[in-house]
Amino acid sequence: KAGVTQTPRYLIKTRGQQVTLSCSPISGHRSVSWYQQTPGQGLQFLFEYFSETQRNKGNFPGRFSGRQFSNSRSEMNVSTLELGDSALYLCASSLAGTGRDTQYFGPGTRLTVL
Amino acid sequence: AQSVTQLGSHVSVSEGALVLLRCNYSSSVPPYLFWYVQYPNQGLQLLLKYTSAATLVKGINGFEAEFKKSETSFHLTKPSAHMSDAAEYFCAVSASSGSARQLTFGSGTQLTVLP
Numbered sequence: 353k354a355g356v357t358q359t360p361r362y363l364i365k366t367r368g369q370q371v372t373l374s375c376s377p378i379s380g381h382r383s384v385s386w387y388q389q390t391p392g393q394g395l396q397f398l399f400e401y402f403s404e405t406q407r408n409k410g411n412f413p414g415r416f417s418g419r420q421f422s423n424s425r426s427e428m429n430v431s432t433l434e435l436g437d438s439a440l441y442l443c444a445s446s447l448a449g450t451g452r453d454t455q456y457f458g459p460g461t462r463l464t465v466l
Numbered sequence: 467a468q469s470v471t472q473l474g475s476h477v478s479v480s481e482g483a484l485v486l487l488r489c490n491y492s493s494s495v496p497p498y499l500f501w502y503v504q505y506p507n508q509g510l511q512l513l514l515k516y517t518s519a520a521t522l523v524k525g526i527n528g529f530e531a532e533f534k535k536s537e538t539s540f541h542l543t544k545p546s547a548h549m550s551d552a553a554e555y556f557c558a559v560s561a562s563s564g565s566a567r568q569l570t571f572g573s574g575t576q577l578t579v580l581p
Contacts, residue, residue: 395571457509
């Protein structure tokens with residue numbers, strides 16, 4: 353089975369712009385979670401989608417949003433980019449998003465905001 | 467609320483020596499515990515997980531971890547370090563209900579293996 357794929361792998365934007373990141377989960381997985389990784393804050397949960405519905409959301413401002421499509425692919429969007437949004441954004445998929453399910457991570461999208 | 471504490475942000479061992487990476491968790495409900503490894507410019511790869519079956523869990527690449535409820539610990543060990551083990555290791559906790567289903571990560575431990 354193919355793993356979790358994320359596109360693009362690298363992205364450079366300027367402050368004030370918006371960005372959309374894409375994630376394709378492992379075939380058959382219905383839950384997709386997004387995490388932000390920075391040197392200062394570590395790995396932080398952004399949100400989780402299951403069957404096109406957001407089930408959980410982390411403590412991030414409303415500039416961060418996402419969605420999930422009927423084929424379980426997911427996108428996240430960040431509007432009005434700030435310098436502090438520079439990070440590695442990781443997507444993870446699991447079968448059903450229960451706590452015991454293994455989350456399989458993609459390689460991430462490295463976002464740099466100038 | 468859940469949390470994970472990883473003692474030691476940097477650990478160095480000699481090749482062939484024992485690897486011990488420490489993880490303590492806090493959870494108000496029975497936890498599920500995970501160890502992930504991250505190599506430079508890559509995502510996270512699961513090493514092993516505890517989901518309330520055997521308390522001693524064996525994972526990939528010779529790693530294992532023991533769940534100790536009384537000590538709220540889930541330390542990662544490997545008897546003999548290899549150069550290829552150099553990476554960053556993350557301990558994470560989740561649970562079965564509500565928002566706790568999401569992974570809460572520790573701050574990570576960078577493992578250096580010396581020749």
